[in-house]
Amino acid sequence: MNFRMVPDSIQKLSLLEDATQFEPAGDQPMAETAGAQPRPPKPLPCIADVSTPSGPKPILKAMMTTACERNCFYCPFRAGRNKTQRVSYTPDEMAKTYDTIQRAGLVEGLFLSSGIIKGGAQTQDKILGTAEILRKQYGYRGYIHLKIMPGAEYDQVRRAMQLADRVSINLEGATAERLAALAPKKDYWNELFPRLQWISRLRREEALRASVVTQFVVGAVGDTDLELLHTSDHLYTQLGLRRAYFIAFNPVSQTPFEHLASVSHQRTFRLYQASFLLRDYGWSVEDLPFLSSANLPLDVDPKLAWAQENLREAPVEVNRAERSELLRVPGIGPKTADAILRERRHRHIREMGHLRALGLRDVQKAAPYMLLDGNLAQRQLSLF
Numbered sequence: 574m575n576f577r578m579v580p581d582s583i584q585k586l587s588l589l590e591d592a593t594q595f596e597p598a599g600d601q602p603m604a605e606t607a608g609a610q611p612r613p614p615k616p617l618p619c620i621a622d623v624s625t626p627s628g629p630k631p632i633l634k635a636m637m638t639t640a641c642e643r644n645c646f647y648c649p650f651r652a653g654r655n656k657t658q659r660v661s662y663t664p665d666e667m668a669k670t671y672d673t674i675q676r677a678g679l680v681e682g683l684f685l686s687s688g689i690i691k692g693g694a695q696t697q698d699k700i701l702g703t704a705e706i707l708r709k710q711y712g713y714r715g716y717i718h719l720k721i722m723p724g725a726e727y728d729q730v731r732r733a734m735q736l737a738d739r740v741s742i743n744l745e746g747a748t749a750e751r752l753a754a755l756a757p758k759k760d761y762w763n764e765l766f767p768r769l770q771w772i773s774r775l776r777r778e779e780a781l782r783a784s785v786v787t788q789f790v791v792g793a794v795g796d797t798d799l800e801l802l803h804t805s806d807h808l809y810t811q812l813g814l815r816r817a818y819f820i821a822f823n824p825v826s827q828t829p830f831e832h833l834a835s836v837s838h839q840r841t842f843r844l845y846q847a848s849f850l851l852r853d854y855g856w857s858v859e860d861l862p863f864l865s866s867a868n869l870p871l872d873v874d875p876k877l878a879w880a881q882e883n884l885r886e887a888p889v890e891v892n893r894a895e896r897s898e899l900l901r902v903p904g905i906g907p908k909t910a911d912a913i914l915r916e917r918r919h920r921h922i923r924e925m926g927h928l929r930a931l932g933l934r935d936v937q938k939a940a941p942y943m944l945l946d947g948n949l950a951q952r953q954l955s956l957f
């Protein structure tokens with residue numbers, strides 16, 4: 574691409590660096606936030622591979638401005654932090670910049686966030702203005718994920734849902750108290766939570782299809798896994814949340830939290846595993862194997878921990894179990910459970926090889942917790 578076409582705005586994109594690196598935007602957040610894993614170099618640091626509903630895509634993760642009037646304790650863009658180089662775009666400029674690099678084939682989608690200047694509603698106008706220009710002026714039909722600002726108005730939320738494929742509102746804390754400890758100028762019950770309720774209502778009443786996600790900063794202010802998963806479960810079951818993202822706290826210099834310890838990615842990995850059990854496997858928060866600290870054990874998959882406790886003496890009979898019971902077996906996910914149910918209409922399943930053919934990848938993991946026509950599946954493995 575000839576970057577000389579729009580030198581100033583592209584240069585500004587370079588200044589954004591990977592400003593939104595801690596904000597996963599796609600469907601595989603663990604892969605997106607696994608900072609230690611080497612990634613193939615991108616032409617700009619703010620371009621990231623993101624899993625979208627229509628497959629993985631290179632996405633521009635941009636901000637309208639990296640200036641902010643708020644002072645969230647964990648954030649590199651907080652007001653007064655002079656280590657941050659502030660970069661701002663007008664809607665025209667951002668739309669043109671995106672259009673240019675999209676036509677050059679560098680990106681196939683846009684994730685657009687912003688620091689807050691002159692309040693959430695004015696900032697939201699700039700985000701919406703960019704999306705309007707892209708959709709109307711440039712005729713762009715591709716993927717857009719828009720951030721909803723704290724304090725955005727109802728009509729702005731509606732417009733964002735009309736323009737975008739996905740919207741996000743970051744609760745940051747699992748409760749109002751945790752949010753207050755993380756971000757004293759954000760108001761959980763007035764600025765954030767009601768917007769999630771509006772989105773749920775707009776999806777229901779106006780059939781707007783944009784999905785909604787949220788994000789939690791994990792481990793900076795004593796938050797527990799139980800709190801985080803309890804709130805996530807409520808959002809999944811009551812408000813139709815598509816995904817909760819868990820971001821391991823990492824201290825940023827020149828912030829009030831600069832001396833706090835960073836949180837291990839293993840913790841957020843276990844939180845993702847548990848949240849998928851809540852969202853996709855019909856589990857309730859009470860099923861999860863919390864320690865007395867109200868956190869999950871770090872050294873074992875929560876599903877495996879539950880099976881060790883509950884299925885060793887009462888393995889699941891694959892030929893008679895309900896779907897929900899099959900989903901309790903480590904290694905059996907929704908697709909494999911459905912394949913087993915379909916297969917059972919025609920024949921009994923007696924062999925581990927049969928289960929492999931139905932999609933069970935890790936037979937070693939599943940075998941101790943299953944019966945095949947009354948026989949312990951584990952016995953078949955010992956014959957190999």
Ligand code: SF4
Pocket residue numbers: 641642643644645648649650651652687688689756
């Ligand atoms: S409002 Fe957003 S950009 Fe501003 S300090 Fe808080 S987290 Fe950072």
